Structures are given as structure tokens and as C-alpha cells.
Amino acid sequence: MPQEMTFGEALLAAIDEVAEQDKRIVLFNPSFAGEAGHEKLAAFRKKYAARIKFPPIAEIGFCGIATGAAMAGLRPVVDISTATFSYEAIPQIVNEAAIAYSNSGGQTNVPVVFYLKFGIRGGGGVQHSGSPQSWYWNTPGLQIVMPSTPADAKGLMRGVLLRSEDPTIFFGHDRLLDDRGNVPDGAYEIPLGKADVKREGKDLTIIATSIQVPRALAAAEMLSKDRISAEVIDPRTLQPLDKPALLASVKKTGRVLITDESHDNCGVAAGLAAIIADEGFTSLRAPIKRVSIPPVPVPYAVPLEDYVTPMADRIVEVARTLVK
Amino acid sequence: MLPEIPRDRQVGILRKMLMIRRAEEHCIRFHEEHSGLIRGHFHVYIGQEATGVSVCDWLNTDDYVFTTHRNHGHVIAKGGDPKKVLAEIIGRATGYCQGRAGTFHVAAPEVGIVHTSAIVGGCLALAGGTAYAAQMNGSKAITVVFFGDGAMEEGVFYEALNIAKLWQLPMIFWMENNYRRTGRGAGHAATELTNVPKALNVETTVIDGIDVGTVHKTAAQIVKRVRAGEGPLFVEARTHLWPGNAFNMPKLVGGITDIAWAWNPSAAPEKVRDWHKDHDPILNYCRELESAGVSRGEIEKLDAQVSSEIDAAARFALESPLPDAKAALNYAFAGKGN
Secondary structure, eight states, X not given: OOEEEEHHHHHHHHHHHHHHHOTTEEEESOOTTTTTTHHHHHHHHHHTGGGEEOOOXXXXXXXXXXXXXXXXXXXXXXXXXXXXXXXXGHHHIIIIITTHHHHTTSOOOOOOEEEEEESOOSSOOGGGSOOTHHHHHTSTTOEEEOOOSHHHHHHHHHHHHHHOOSOEEEEEEGXXXXXXXXXXXXXXXXXXXXXXXXXXXXXXXXXXXXXXXXXXXXXXXXXXXXTOOEXXXXXXXXXXXXXXXXXXXXXXXXXXXXXXXXESTTOHHHHHHHHHHHHSGGGOSSOOEEEEEOSSOXXXXXXXXXXXXXOHHHHHHHHHHHOO | OOOSSOHHHHHHHHHHHHHHHHHHHHHHHHHHHSTTSSOSOOOOOTTOHHHHHHHHTTOOTTSEEXXXXXHHHHHHHTTOOHHHHHHHHTTOTTSTTTTSSTGGGOOBGXXXXXXXXXXXXXXXXXXXXXXXHHHHHTOOOOEXXXXXXXXXXXXXXHHHHHHHHHTTOSEEEEEEEOOTTGGGSOOOOOSSTTHHHHHTTOOEXXXXXXXXXXXXXXXXXXXXXXXXXXXXXXXEEEOOOOGXXXXXXXXXXXXXXXGGGGTOGGGSOHHHHHHHHHTOHHHHHHHHHHHTTOOHHHHHHXXXXXXXXXXXXXXXXXXXXXXXXXXXXXXXXXXXXX
């Protein structure tokens, strides 16, 4: 029987199930559960107290320590909390964790997970609304995981904890944390690099990541009223990337809109657009379109913040220009 | 002074120090004698051999060591193979990292050096991580992180030290002060660099880093205490910048070190004479060994053996193949499907 739970509870359940079996898993600052999972988090923290550290406010220090611990055989899961805090630890994540396996000629594995709560959360202001997924995707050596549903969150977290030998940046959008959804029972996992078609369609492909998936599904629903059939495909992980699935969808519809909640310039949508231009050009019947954050630091006041947030209505508006 | 250990172990320390000196002289010769062989810049450990060798003399293979851009000496001191070090320095397929790392990032996991950062202070927190892993696993392994005075200017030093103290991590912060930073103008506001760890309640020891006996004795006590759970501890070992290190690229300003200068310092070229006479840990140790009964002839014979071994290692490196170009794309990820 599938169980209904929130995105945050799903993450916690995944870690709990795997950590119970694998004593190498240690946790720094575990706070995954969101508001709804508060009590479950308290129980989790009690259960794993011997394997949990709450480090000082010292991101470069504790991210480096987690990286070193992974080099020595532990499997640390670091909840960095707000994604922008990871900027304080870039030297350790990008310049040490990501390079060690390659630099050592395949001798040193770094199976560390950095969990980042990212995105425009509503009133976060410029420094608590960050979306660094494209920075990290631009760093060879890091796996990039961006689930959009509780079921995917659990399956992907299980997949990473059970199988990964590489450093992973696991993105959970702040506004998804308390979303509820059905999660399959028991031991299931989702391998990295496997996209998922969230809605089938024939006129247009919408490639959407994380929070943009529910927004794209809402947009597809609105478009259906105009008799536009949109397919919504979720890559679920950017590294590794399921290129064949994305290209197959584009081939089927001939039109593609890519939406991700990071900035336009060299953003995730730009990176995916480049791949489709390179490898799927002959499938295209219209220009590739992007719906992401315009190039401005995210402002605070409601109308300003709403204006830059890539909501469903913007996806609809741009989709209509593709299918005339 | 001489370390209070059996004679063969005393001589073993000289052997290790000579291995490092001779290997790094080859490293500089690679640059000076072969155009294009070392294309980037590089740094050497010459003049600091007493600290790395004496500390590592107390470590086991499964103890972790982290090093810096001056890593060649530490890798050899920890038991690394000079052939693989020299081959890595010139990017050969036979090097420790198959030519992917080069001089700056020689990693030798087989002897406990899992990763090497050339970023100043880059390994301080990572070292906390291997120490934390040992603590979690209930292992007796300890971690030693070697770094220079410059690393104490980095913010990560403070964070790593603070967490290490809070969590009582089994690690040694071993600072090798070569005064390279001081020589370029003050880089730190502290009157004494040890004031910084002291403020975090980390016990500190300051020693003469060119005297093998002092370093060896201090290392024995510090390693024992950290293994017993008294970590972290901090040591400042003071050395003297080798004149050949005063440039962007190291230079053999006085040619290769002649062991005979230990007893005849005036024979050394003027540019390096005072340094070899007063501050060279190897020549200093040779004189001490001789006064304790190891004959000059024995020492010279040992040096000849080591030199010939390291000459062969350098030839091995030079004759080794470069990696296949397509290997550039290997090892981006460990996992399948990436």
C-alpha cells in the first residue's frame, strides 16, 4: 500500500531506512523534514544521536570535514540548510570534493551528500532565495539531483545513499518540502540518470526540474483548455542526465520549453537548450524557449518577487508562442 | 641533538631525508635541464625534511597525512615510492595519479595520503574529516595535517581548528613555518602564530624544526597523546627558507647539496653557504651522527646509495610513457552511468 507523506518526510524515511542498515552513514545538521515532519525529525534525531553532529556555523569547516570523512570511508549526509550557505563552502565542495576522484586517478572516492534547500521561498529576500544548481552542474565531479515529488525524493535519496560513490548535491525546493504525495512502500530506489514523463502530450515538450514540475503540470492543464497537448518531462537528475529520454520527447513533439528556477544566464535551462540544439536540432519545428529567473538578484516585496518567479502563467504564455 | 632511538633507526631517518633532498633536486633539474618537461610552476620541500621525516617516523601506514603544494617530501616521508612521485611530477602514466595530478596534487592513498590540495589551507578541514572518521570507527588511526605559516591567514584554518577542538578530533595541526610569508611582509596580525590556537584552548608547542632530535622527540610525545585521545594538538616547527625557494620557481642556486659541506662549509657556493652551515637539517644531522660514532665514510656511502637509487627513479620517470590522450576523460565519476 503506497503511503501518503510530505517531500520532507519522504527524505527522512529514505535516510532512516538506509542508515539503519549502513553504519557508515553519518549526519551533519539533519533538518530535512520540513514543518509537517517536525515530530518525525525529533524521533529521527533521537534514534541516530550517536551518528549526528550539529557543527558550529562554519560551512567551509564542516563541509570540508564531511568531505574528508567520505575520503576515509564514511558516507556523510550534510544538510547545509539554505542553499546560499553552501557558497561559504565552495572551496571544499567544488575545489576538493568534486576533484578528488579524478585527481587521484580513481583511487579516492568521496561519497558525501550535500543537501541544499533552494529556491524562491517567499519572502526569503535576496540571500535566502538562491538557486545554485547551474553552478554545481557546471562543476565536473558532482552529481546533481533535483526531485519534484515525495516519491522521487525518497527513491532518489535511497538510490544515492545505497549506490553512490561520488559527491552529490541534492536539491530540495523550499516550497516542495511540505507537499504531500503517495510514496511506494518499502525498498524501492530510483537510479540516477533516469527521466520521468510526468504527463504525456503531443504538441509541445516542457522539460521541468524540481518546483517547476508542479508548475509545468498546472500550465499543461491550462494549455489543454486551448487544445494544446503538452508533455511534461522531469529529468530528475542533471548529472547524470537522461539525454535519450529528453531528446525522444522533443522528437515526438517538435517543440520544447525548458523551465528551471535558476537564473537565465548559463542556467540549467540554457544548458539543456544547448544539448537539444546540438543533438536534437532536426526534430525542432520552433525555437527552444526558456522560462527561468531573469538576470536580477531576487527582490523581496511580493509583487517584485512574484514578477521574477517562473510561475505557471509564464509557462503558459511562452508555450502559446510556440504552438500557434 | 640526536633522537634517542637505536642507531639503525637514526640512520634510517637520514636515509629518508636524503631521499627527499635528492628527489627534489631532480625535480628542479627536470625543470632546469629539460625544456617543457615541467610546464607549470612547482614548489619543493628542501630545508624542511627534518619535520616531515621525524613526524612520519612515528606514524603507521593507516594513519592519515595531509600535505600541501610542497607535498613531494611528505609523500616520501610517509613511505611513498620516489619513482611514482617523480613520474607524477612530470605527468607520466606511471605516476601516483597516472599523470592527472602533477607536482601540486600528488595523492598516494596506499600510504595514507588520500588527497592533496595545492590551495593554501585546502586540506585543513579535510584532515578533520579523516580524524572524525577514525573517531567514529573507533580506530586508533590519527591524522596529521602539515601546512605552512601562510595557511594560518586563511579562514578555513580557524573553522577547522575550532571544530577539531569542539569534537576532540584525533589530529595534529603541524605547522611548518618556513617564514616565506614573513619574508614578503606581515601576513598575520598575531604576535605569535600560536596565539591563535591558544585562544581556542588548543595546546601548542613551538620547536626548532631543523633539529631532528627535537622534532623526533616532540613528535613521539604528540603522536602518543593524540592517539590516546588528547587531540587536537598544534605544533609550530620553525625552519629556515632555503635560498633556492626565494623565487617563484625553485632554483638550484648552489647546485646539488654536497654532503662533504657538512664538515667543510666553506666549500659550498657563497649564495648558499650560510644556509647550509647553519640551517640545513640534513648537514646538521650528518655532523651529529658523525660525532656520535657514525663515520663520515658510512654517511657518504649512504648518500651515494640513496643518490644512485633516486637517479634510477628519475630515469624511470623520464623513460615512462605519457598517459594516452583519451585517458583525459577517465575518472570524472566513480559511479556507473555517469
